[in-house]
Amino acid sequence: MAASQGKTVIYHNPKCSTSRKTLDLLRDNGIEPTVVQYLKTPPSRDELEVMIRDAGIDVRTAVRKRESLYTELNLADATDDELLDAMAEHPILIERPFVVTPKGTRLARPIDTVREIL
DSSP states (O other), X not given: OOOOTTOOEEEEOTTOHHHHHHHHHHHHTTOOOEEEETTTSOOOHHHHXXXXXXXXXXXXXXXXXXXXXXXXXXXXXXXXXXXXXXXXXXXXXXXXXXXXXXXXXXXXXXXXXXXXXX
16 A cells, blocks of 8 residues: 555554654644554555655564564575565564655664654
C-alpha cells in the first residue's frame, strides 16, 4: 500500500515502542496515517523492495537482526534476495516502522528521520 493522493502509511507494530512513538509523532504533526499492522497484513516482497529502495537504505538495514528467527534461518551471510524472501515469508523480520508519505519513505530509526518526509 504505497502512499498516494496525499496519504501517509505507517507499517506499525503496536508492541514496539519506536513504532508507537513514530505514530504519535505523525499525529502530533496533524497527520492521521493509514496504519498497517504489518505482522497481520505484511507487504509483498515487491512492496518491501520498493520501500527499502525508496528509503535509501540497503536490504540488511531493513532486517531485524535481534530477532531469534534471523539466527535460526542463518541470515547473517544471506544475499539481498534471500533476505527479501525471508522478510516476505516471515514479516517479524522486517525492521519497524516504515513510514511512507507523498514526500518519501523512511525507516524510522531513529524516529527523527521521519521529519524529513513530513
